[in-house]
Amino acid sequence: MENNSRELQARKYLEKHRIMELLNYLTSSLLFFQPSKPREYLISLLERLRIAKETGVPFPVFMDHSNIVAMFEMMDSAHRGTISFVQYKGALENLGLSTEDEDLKDDGHGITLEKFKNEVDKRTQKIWSAF
Numbered sequence: 001m002e003n004n005s006r007e008l009q010a011r012k013y014l015e016k017h018r019i020m021e022l023l024n025y026l027t028s029s030l031l032f033f034q035p036s037k038p039r040e041y042l043i044s045l046l047e048r049l050r051i052a053k054e055t056g057v058p059f060p061v062f063m064d065h066s067n068i069v070a071m072f073e074m075m076d077s078a079h080r081g082t083i084s085f086v087q088y089k090g091a092l093e094n095l096g097l098s099t100e101d102e103d104l105k106d107d108g109h110g111i112t113l114e115k116f117k118n119e120v121d122k123r124t125q126k127i128w129s130a131f
Contacts, residue, residue: 018127021127022127027096030042072113075091076113081112082110083116092104097120097123
């Protein structure tokens with residue numbers, strides 16, 4: 001019983017402080033840029049996060065709009081202007097902006113580039129505002 005209680009406490013702590021989201025972002029950023037000095041890069045990124053939080057400057061992101069457009073275009077190989085809900089959900093998971101167990105609702109319509117960009121922006125801001 002004590003192990004379950006300890007596990008539950010640990011899980012609640014990680015959720016409360018959004019540690020898994022932070023680690024997911026740091027890992028994604030590290031893999032995206034692949035800096036030659038990964039420890040120094042992570043320290044610098046954490047410092048920029050602290051400064052952004054204290055001053056209100058924009059949070060550092062590793063994907064700008066051109067990267068988001070390129071990702072969307074790769075998924076929209078038929079150039080229909082939309083991607084499927086499954087592609088959308090998978091992209092959010094790969095970017096660390098959603099979890100597999102998150103209950104996203106499929107409205108039956110394709111996901112446009114505008115909706116995709118807006119959702120990536122909104123979710124990124126939500127994650128950073130928690131740190």
